[in-house]
Structures are given as structure tokens and as C-alpha cells.
Amino acid sequence: MENTALSHHHRFFDEHSSSYRFIADLLAKADIQIDGERAWDIQLMAPGVIENALARGNLGLGESYIEGHWEAERLDDFFYRLLNARLPEQVNTGKLIYHALATRLLNRQSLKRAWRVGEAHYDLGNDFYAAMLDRRMTYTCGYWREATTLDAAQEAKLDLICRKIGLEPGMRVLDIGCGWGSFMAYAAEHYGVECVGLTISREQAEYGKTLIHKGLPVEFRLQDYRLESEQFDRIVSIGMFEHVGHKNYRDFMAMAHRCLTEDGLFLLHTIGKNVRDTLPDPWIDKYIFPNGELPSLTHVSEATDGLFITEDMHNFGADYDRTLMAWYANFEAAWPRFRDQFGDAFYRMWRYYLLSCAGAFRARHIQLWQFVLSKRGVxxxxxRIS
Incomplete structure (x- = not known):
């Protein structure tokens, strides 16, 4: 007996069209079926999905999803299979010309533009992020080697960073892109250090006042990293380098070099990509992280050349899959509280964001790196600490 999705399929799609056959054959390489019965199969619910994806890549696919034109019960598995089979590399989407030119030619993370991501993403509301994240509100990859809960994985990650940079009581630490201050609070509580955090999110800076009211020696500065000039014994940047942009990588490292004492250590924690000359994902750029850009290893190497010695490099990108799935579970559980505030389109957008990224990390399409850098060498x- 024909299921509902299949009847939609016959009403909207011509099985014999060249675009349909091309996509069906392509998806078969990833063991994905159109209107199949498995959790990762794609269900088509409106015309134009295939054409939109072929013409505009993930931007078209993601926008069609937000509009409710297709579904996959396990969106994370759908994207894992898609990326693990490297299917996007086999589709020519016309290179999305404007996006490509803007990415390569413009400084999309200039002083003026850099604030946009704070307003568009991080200022959605502290209550929303508190519901999705761990109890410390840590919006970066957890460390799951021995952890079984999100709270434990995030504390393990924070402690790992503290140990990697050898924190000692009385040190002053700069956190570039400090988020809601989870690292600063943890380091102050457990290692007796003083911390200064830089953020471009007004909501995060406002939240920081609650940590200060607890008597912790932490300071939030609502400012761009390029304006910092003080010196610190240690520097960390945990999940902020993704917002810097290739035209500013060298300036970022020069700033860190300028602000680090001669015998200090700098830990850089960033998502990274496997291939240098690839564009930022246009859907993520438009809907989630405006002007974001993932670095490659060569980007990091070139930016640190002559400024820092790489003491250690640690990749635990597979842990981001588990982190994102934990965030997604929290988001789903909390959604009834936020439905009236954000609406159904936001729900589909956020689901697409969390689960597509989980699939990308699961396929090892993107990575999570921690670098320990010194000026002169230890x-x-x-x-090595792990």
C-alpha cells in the first residue's frame, strides 16, 4: 500500500526527469533513497527541492528544509551519509558566484562587520542558550573521553585546557571570545587565576555580571579583539577563531603575540576544515554564523609563522558529534517553552543547523583542533597532556 510520502512523490515528481534520476543515482551511492522507509531517507513533500539543491547547493537544500518541503527523521544520519560518500563534491552548483566573490575579495570580518554575528546569533537570548547548553553555558566542543554527560564533558574540556597551559594561582589570563565566561569561571574557581574576557555579544557581557556578582575575579570586555593591548601570562581562544576570517588571521595572531608574556602559552581551540580552498557554507553563513569561516591547517600555520612555535596539536573532532547531539536533545526538550517566541521556521532552521553539523563531524568532514603555542619554545x- 502506498504511503503518504510516496503519494506526494508521484504527485510532484517525474521519475523520468534527468534531474530526478541524477539525484536518485547520486543519493544511492550514500545508501539514501528518495521517499524510502528508513530514518535517514529523504521524504519529498513539495516540488522544486531537487532543482533547488542542484542549483544552489546546501543553501537551496537548507532553505527548502526550513520551508517544510522535505524531511528526514534522522537528519544527522542523512548528512553523515551524504558527506561520508562525498556527494557534494559531485554536484556543480555554479559555485554560487556572488558568495564566492564576496568571500574571497571582501574582509567580511572587519571591525564594523565583526559585530554582526553577536547580534544575529549569540544575542538570541541567554534563557534559550541556558536551556540548550550545559550548566556552565559552554558553547564549544566537549571532551568525552571519560565523560558520560554533557556537564561532565564540558568540565573535562575546561580542565584539559587549564592543564595544557599550566595555570597557576595568581596568573592573569585573557580569553579571546569568552562566550558566557564558562572557561574564566572554571579557571578562577579551580586554579586561582584572574581572567579578562573579550566578547562582541551584549547578551554575553550582561550575563558576565552574574559571575562578577559571585565574587569571581573575572572581567568581561565588550570589544573587538583587535583593540586589546594588555599583556597576560596565558591566553586562550575557545571557539572564536571561526569568526576571524582569512584576511584577519595574521592580525589575530599578531594581537595574541603582542598580548602574551615572553614565557607565556597560548591555546587556540577551533573548528577546522580539511581542504584549504573551499568556501564557507552559504546556508550556515546566511542563517547561523554570518561572516564565519573555518580555517585549514595551512591557514593556522601561515598565520603563526615567525610569531609562535607550535608545541602541541590535538584533534578531537569526533567529540563534536556527541556534543551537538546532546545540545539537540536539550533543544528538543526545551522547545515548547520557546515555540511562541521563535516560531516553527526557527525550529526547523535550528534543527537543520545542529543535526547537519553533527553529521559533518561524524563523517570527519570537519575537525576540532587545539593548538598550544609559545613565543620562544618551552x-x-x-x-603532552590529554
Whole structure:
């Protein structure tokens, strides 16, 4: 007996059209069926989805999803299979010419433009993020090696960073892109250090006042990283480098070099991409992180050349899959509280964001790196901590 999705399929799609056959054959390479019965199969519910995806890549696919024109019960598995089979590389979407030119030619993360992501993403509301994240509101990858809960994974990550940079009581630490201050609070509580955090989110800076009221030696500065000039014993940047942009990588590293004491350590925690000359994802750029850009290893290497010695590099990108799935579970559980505030289109957008990213990390399409950097090299050699 024909199911509902299949009847939609016959009403809207011509199985014999060249675009339909092309996509069906392509998806078969990833073991994905159009209107199949498995959780990762794509269900088509309106005309134009295939053409939109072929013409505009993930931007077209994602916008069609927001509009409710297609569905996959396990969206994370759908994207894992899609990316693991490297299907996007086999579709020519016309290179999305304007997006490509803007990415390569413009400084989309200039002083003026850099504030946009704070307003569009991080200022959605502290209550919303508190419901989705761990109890410390840590919006970066957890460390799951021995953890079984999101709270434990995030504390393990924060402690890992503290140990990697050898924090000692009395040190002053700069956190570039401090978020809601989870690292600063943890480091102050457990290692007796003073912290200064930089953020371009007014909501995050406002939240920071609650930490200060608890008596913690932390300071939030609502400012762009380029304007910082003080010196610190240690510097961390945890999940902010993705907003810097390739035209500013060298300036970012020069700022970190300027603000770090001669014998200090700098830990850079960032998502990264496998291939240098690839464009930022246009859907993520438009709907989630305006003007974001993932670095490649060569980007990091070139930006640090002559400024820093790389003491250690650690990749635990697979842990981001589990982190995103934990955020998604929290988001789903909390959604009834936020439905009236954000609406159904936001729900589909946010679901697409969290689960497509989980699938990308699961396929190892993108990575999570932690670099430990020094100015002159650790005298007796840096001892790996994990």
C-alpha cells in the first residue's frame, strides 16, 4: 500500500526527469533513497527541492528544509551519509558566484562587520542558550573521553585546557571570545587565576555580571579583539577563531603575540576544515554564523609563522558529534517553552543547523583542533597532556 510520502512523490515528481534520476543515482551511492522507509531517507513533500539543491547547493537544500518541503527523521544520519560518500563534491552548483566573490575579495570580518554575528546569533537570548547548553553555558566542543554527560564533558574540556597551559594561582589570563565566561569561571574557581574576557555579544557581557556578582575575579570586555593591548601570562581562544576570517588571521595572531608574556602559552581551540580552498557554507553563513569561516591547517600555520612555535596539536573532532547531539536533545526538550517566541521556521532552521553539523563531524568532514603555542619554545620541551 502506498504511503503518504510516496503519494506526494508521484504527485510532484517525474521519475523520468534527468534531474530526478541524477539525484536518485547520486543519493544511492550514500545508501539514501528518495521517499524510502528508513530514518535517514529523504521524504519529498513539495516540488522544486531537487532543482533547488542542484542549483544552489546546501543553501537551496537548507532553505527548502526550513520551508517544510522535505524531511528526514534522522537528519544527522542523512548528512553523515551524504558527506561520508562525498556527494557534494559531485554536484556543480555554479559555485554560487556572488558568495564566492564576496568571500574571497571582501574582509567580511572587519571591525564594523565583526559585530554582526553577536547580534544575529549569540544575542538570541541567554534563557534559550541556558536551556540548550550545559550548566556552565559552554558553547564549544566537549571532551568525552571519560565523560558520560554533557556537564561532565564540558568540565573535562575546561580542565584539559587549564592543564595544557599550566595555570597557576595568581596568573592573569585573557580569553579571546569568552562566550558566557564558562572557561574564566572554571579557571578562577579551580586554579586561582584572574581572567579578562573579550566578547562582541551584549547578551554575553550582561550575563558576565552574574559571575562578577559571585565574587569571581573575572572581567568581561565588550570589544573587538583587535583593540586589546594588555599583556597576560596565558591566553586562550575557545571557539572564536571561526569568526576571524582569512584576511584577519595574521592580525589575530599578531594581537595574541603582542598580548602574551615572553614565557607565556597560548591555546587556540577551533573548528577546522580539511581542504584549504573551499568556501564557507552559504546556508550556515546566511542563517547561523554570518561572516564565519573555518580555517585549514595551512591557514593556522601561515598565520603563526615567525610569531609562535607550535608545541602541541590535538584533534578531537569526533567529540563534536556527541556534543551537538546532546545540545539537540536539550533543544528538543526545551522547545515548547520557546515555540511562541521563535516560531516553527526557527525550529526547523535550528534543527537543520545542529543535526547537519553533527553529521559533518561524524563523517570527519570537519575537525576540532587545539593548538598550544609559545613565543620562544618551552625550555625543556612541552609535555603532552590529554
Amino acid at each position: 625550555a625543556d620541551g612541552y609535555h
